[in-house]
Amino acid sequence: MKNLVYSFSEAFGLSKDLLGGKGFGLVQMQNMGLPVPPGFIITTEACREYYENNKAISENLKNQILSQILNLEKITNKKLYRKNEKSDTVPLFLSARSGAKVSMPGMMDTILNIGITDESHKFLMVNTADLQFANSVYLRFLQMFADVYAGINKDDFCKAFENSNSFEEKIKKAKEYYKKKSGKEFPEDPYEQLFLAIEAVFKSFNNERAKYYRKINNIPEDSGTAVTIQMMVFGNYKENSGTGVAFTRNPSNGEKKFFGEYLINAQGEDVVAGIRTPSSIENLKNEMPDVYKQFEDSANKLENHFSDMQDIEFTIEKGKLYILQTRSAKRSPEAAVKIALDLAKEGKISEQESLNYVSDSQIQGLLHSKFNLEALKNAKIICKGLPASPGAAVGKAVFDSKKAQKYHENNEKIILIRQETSPEDIESMAISEGVLTVHGGMTSHAAIVARGMGKCCVSGCEDILINNNSFICNKNKININEGDYISIDGTSGNVYLGKIELENLKFSDNFLKFLKVAKKYGKIKVMANADNYQSVKNAVLVGADGIGLCRTEHMFFEKDRINFMREMIISQTLEERQKALEKLFEFQKKDFLNMFIESNGIPVTIRLLDPPLHEFLPKNNQEFEKLAQDLKISKKYIEDIAKNLYEFNPMMGHRGCRLLISYPEIAEMQVKAIISAAIEASKKINKLITPEIMVPLVGDVNEIKFLKKIIINIADKIIKENNFKINYKIGTMIEVPRAAFMADKIASEVDFFSFGTNDLTQMTFGFSRDDAQKFLKKYYENNIYNFDPFMNIDITGVGELIKIAIKLGRQANKNLKIGVCGEHAGDSKSIEFFKTLDIDYVSCSPFRVPGAILAASR
């Protein structure tokens, strides 16, 4: 018979996969001599067996559990009551807790106080002389069991017995309601309670919110959960008992100082659920100095043992400390960076190891916006809560998860406002800009989840009163209705009226320091996509190795030049077009000049015009009229041109190099602007700029041959005219599948390749990103796709094309520089794949550069 159950001592040396995170931690702690309540672990393998066995507990598993119970009774000198237990037997109460290999905080279920019956309740009443405690133990079990095992709504359940005259009547009514709702008698036998509780925990692995959590966190579906059975210790047993949660460092800013909260005379999840607002762990030092000392020792031991900041749950029963759980603590992005640096400095981990201490989403979180300081001066504060997860957010007030979904579908930004959040709110939190709760502390559900998501959160804002779809602030009587804009600041805890302008990104010193460490270990270079000097500045700041993609068309959309662009488009002769292009030239040159100056000599890759011309034309009647007026030509004339430029499938239309081949004068103007600007910038910063000119959408070597000739002609002419020698490079994007198969011929003509994986993905799959969302949802639901190919690179198809292109390209041109500049260039999962290829760099938006640097370094 397979061993599926282990006592904490037996389990030492077994893997986290088998024991689950929670169990694994307990085993480690017991082995370290820390005070954990005795217990045993039913392994994840037992969970998988349970599912394979048609959701039934096998005889083998049952027997092993029973044998562990006997053992536990021996150790604790308590007993799980049977019918007619002797009245002086000390009753054993148990907790059954979930614990998967990867932590899914709050997603799965727990049942406490297993073993309470009329008999053991009587024992508690008699022996503790604390009637409230005894009753609370009983009622809590009834509630939890009804909720977790039978899925009975908590509020309804409580209502069913709230108007009772006696405790006995309460119990009676509760059990009757349970029977009515579930169709079954409430289990009076502690053993039955235990086995049903174990099943409930197994089943909770597959509840909707757990599935969703696994999906957004890429956790495998078939891993299963372990169940940890432990002797209950009671924090709600009089005043010298309590329960708390503490972090070994500050999870908001990473400061090396305990950070936590506790509640006296409270049980279980009271702290986490945020129903009562708790005291700071600092108070414990004064209130129970011995306990605090014990806790401090344990916490330090744990952090050293696990080489990471810990999130520790503890209970104090009659003045004795028990550690219930330890795990690596969730932390804010800022904290993660500081802790990674500090742990390395403290010598607890190596510098290279420290790179694994900051996650991708934390990096993203670090790049969250802040409010513009000027705008903040005039902002009206509605109220103030706890700064639960840093960042700033602006959106419409929404009070309901379902409505949040509706707003989201209409592309509206929202702030989710809740009394407190529960695991059911995860989906709506994910689509909100930020979260505001009335109750709950810094370690409440809302706070933990928001920090994990790198999302702004203000919690415990007790000053507001929610009434259906609006709230009113007690102090100043400001009223906010659903759909009203508010702004929240998770760093200060402030809640503001209306929309407040968000600031451009700023990076902390710690963050930049951390990025420098990461760059030391980088396996490929990381460049940034940037279309203006401000972005170049940001890119240089975060350590980008260059600008891998400047989309010149972005420069044409700006207000002061769009009309010249349109003038160019509606030109009917080469002369007219060149006249309009000359006006655009001045703008382009200035833009490039500023970019080159900011670049300070790192490579800058400029892509020639890519989108189809119709994208620049007016979109509605009013705009057509205005343009006609501005250009002093008939509206009909412009409309005819627009009609002529119309395309059935613009994605596969007259764009990229095709456009430049049709209108070489556009390429000529752009090259002239690039080279002139590079020469001027070289003189100004006294460093030779080597611009890299990139031709988009090449699918045939003759396309690049044709354009290369034009580029060289103009570039060399400008260089000669200026009598100032600079070098320049010519490259091409590889973004249509055919280019991969012609990569050898193309490589012989160019200095570099840059894979445009967005387009390449579209062409390879044969669907456009804009249109695909309509049907991809169904694909995910039916597990046809298990990833979004526009987020993570598709290794099967797109990856294979990239490999072919690299192989052919390198064969033909040993000096070829190869990069990736699609959306995937900033995705760490995709970077994992790119690292296995022979490429030189990735280039992504500045916002994603830090994450890419980190991914490239691992």
Next chain:
Amino acid sequence: MKNLVYSFSEAFGLSKDLLGGKGFGLVQMQNMGLPVPPGFIITTEACREYYENNKAISENLKNQILSQILNLEKITNKKLYRKNEKSDTVPLFLSARSGAKVSMPGMMDTILNIGITDESHKFLMVNTADLQFANSVYLRFLQMFADVYAGINKDDFCKAFENSNSFEEKIKKAKEYYKKKSGKEFPEDPYEQLFLAIEAVFKSFNNERAKYYRKINNIPEDSGTAVTIQMMVFGNYKENSGTGVAFTRNPSNGEKKFFGEYLINAQGEDVVAGIRTPSSIENLKNEMPDVYKQFEDSANKLENHFSDMQDIEFTIEKGKLYILQTRSAKRSPEAAVKIALDLAKEGKISEQESLNYVSDSQIQGLLHSKFNLEALKNAKIICKGLPASPGAAVGKAVFDSKKAQKYHENNEKIILIRQETSPEDIESMAISEGVLTVHGGMTSHAAIVARGMGKCCVSGCEDILINNNSFICNKNKININEGDYISIDGTSGNVYLGKIELENLKFSDNFLKFLKVAKKYGKIKVMANADNYQSVKNAVLVGADGIGLCRTEHMFFEKDRINFMREMIISQTLEERQKALEKLFEFQKKDFLNMFIESNGIPVTIRLLDPPLHEFLPKNNQEFEKLAQDLKISKKYIEDIAKNLYEFNPMMGHRGCRLLISYPEIAEMQVKAIISAAIEASKKINKLITPEIMVPLVGDVNEIKFLKKIIINIADKIIKENNFKINYKIGTMIEVPRAAFMADKIASEVDFFSFGTNDLTQMTFGFSRDDAQKFLKKYYENNIYNFDPFMNIDITGVGELIKIAIKLGRQANKNLKIGVCGEHAGDSKSIEFFKTLDIDYVSCSPFRVPGAILAASR
């Protein structure tokens, strides 16, 4: 020094590449003892040298020519006059004719009567006592030289001297006009005339019409032309002289009987140009029995020697026959088929060789339409001409090549009407439905070119009078203006008023016999695309091995069902949708039933619904209103749905298997209809039908897995319900690049692959066929592409993907059937490529099946 010039005797054994087609034929003829005027050949190599030598005749070449002239003077006992030649010297006159390796009839230039000067003219006047002849020789040379060498417009040139009082004045004025236009003196020295004429012929290789001809016929640009220099023989020398053209068989119907025309007292190109209407070759038998006998012997010898029907030019000078040229004759598609069969039957060629005697374009020509006989009963005949190239055509009357282009650009069908056509008209002939000429016989330029193009032509319709952009019929005074519809019948020579309905294709017995021969040698199978039972019938008739693609969506567009389709689309619930689908089911089943019955047991492959749903919705306001009325719902409601279905890039949108995954009930309905129909048809024709169900646009194995389950469920259910066992196959189209890379996994799930090369080409190149035409023109102009990837398969990219898919597919599934069903499946050049791959079949439109059978057999 390289030998660049050969006398006919010296040239025997040299290649056609070197001698050009015309020269090669003359050398063969001289060697066979046939009467050819003596002469020599300047090789194609000399032409290439001329171009490499900056368009100058090298000393070496000049000397070789001069030496050949000496030789020729010796043989003929005539002399090329020099200044002050003795008046009793018999003057040698020469022709300089072009002749490339591949015949380009009428595309390049010829100059006759070289050697005429005032002195030699005097000799002719005196010695022939035929003033008109002597003058005509002189004037013709002046005209031809001015036209060909100096590019002076013929009509203008003639006008310059038409009002002269004497022949001397004519000559004087002509030479003055020549000098005025060309800036040079007219060459009075026969040697100068000769060398300039040779240069003119060299240059004519690169005139615009020759270039265009080479382009549309895929003839290499660098091959060059040879120049054949021959002693002139004069068909215009009194009444017992003449000139003619004859074919060894009938070029219209292939009958084994001389077919040709001659003109008495005519020179050079008079017959071909169609200016005078000539007599039939049969007349020659009576008029000059000896000459006819000589001709008959020569013609038979030539056909036997070249194993092909010959097109022979001859001249009779003073009762003596000269053969000027022989070549494989252009022939109508019908004739080509009959001649191929006959030559094989006569044992002149093998059966397999006969397959090369019918070209792709001839096969296309055979598939030209005929008029509907019923419609013809009420048709009004305007006039009647010669049945110069068979077929029927309907279009708007256009009288001008440039206008023809305009109409064509507006997608209007046209009939080109000309006095007579000349090589300048080739482009406009190519874009016309048919050609009507006033002058010219069955061997006129219009007739020959139209037959080559497989295009309908009525020539020599002398009864009409063209007046700018209209014509009037002399007999009945019917007036036709530009833009009026007319219909012409190239088989009968009739010209009809207005549009006459065209008949479905009919195939001659010879044609079907020829296809049977071809099928014997077929290397891959040829299937047909067919969407209705009529097409299935045609497909079976021409010997298709099956139906490789039935596009089910075509069935939904028909009037009686489009509204049910729309009802289905605007359904908001599954129930509504299923109700509408049930109505469609009846139609589908009936369609499939008829197709299966017609198929008579050959495989029928049915593709499930492919296009995005919005394609079925109304296109304009009126249609929306009508639909709203018909379905009794608000117009706004339907418009909202249409808006919702809008796609940015429908080609890359919600279509193919994506649609079926979103709405499995559509697939279910179609499978139900296919299987029910197959069972019913099996019973009816007493043969087991095995339908092949094809899923479009698959790019991931999970897509086909998902749909396969649905297909099998329904199919097996229907089979069980009917208690009638049939087999069915499930396959997939490979038309997105990603499918190629997943082909192994996909192949494990299916019975067959069908490459959809249209979509695969679009995705691989990254452009849509509809939009690409805008920029591809520039690509052809700049030689960026030298073929249209939607016509001929792209071997570099698309071909490579196909190879990958075949390799992976075959590895995973040994029994996999593989075919191609894109546009390329009917293109013989593409089939050449497909034959090199391990595929089982191609499937194209029935119209293209015969061509594909032929291509597959070669």
